[in-house]
Amino acid sequence: MSFLDWNDEAILNHPTLDKEHKKMVDDTNKLYSYVVSKKNKKANELFFEIIENLQLHFETEDRLMKESKIPLYISHKLEHERFLSKISSLQKSIDAGKEILSVEHLKLVKTWFYNHMKFKDRALAEFLIKHNIQ
């Protein structure tokens, strides 16, 4: 079993979203293995890369939401912004040597990920599939 599972909770059946989410799941699992084995340097580098990809992923969803004119766009966008700001401040604090990336941090990411899938991205995927937007 992986730290994050690529399962029915995560798979949305929308190719663009699934591709980006799958990369996030794989990278986070790799990050988890670095954290557990205390490979701090590798962990910090990968964490930085994950945040960059997360930013790009949110841009992808933002574009798809605008293109599809999905209702409740703002609440979805706000959830992205709040998470990105939280995770960026964690990254800064790690960078400044004030904190070390831990399994507890990753558990928060995990909770956020599955919640966000359930309450935001799944509805987005269904809306996009219905309107044939890739």
Ligand SMILES: [Fe+2]
């Ligand atoms: Fe997403």
Ligand SMILES: [Fe+2]
């Ligand atoms: Fe999202």
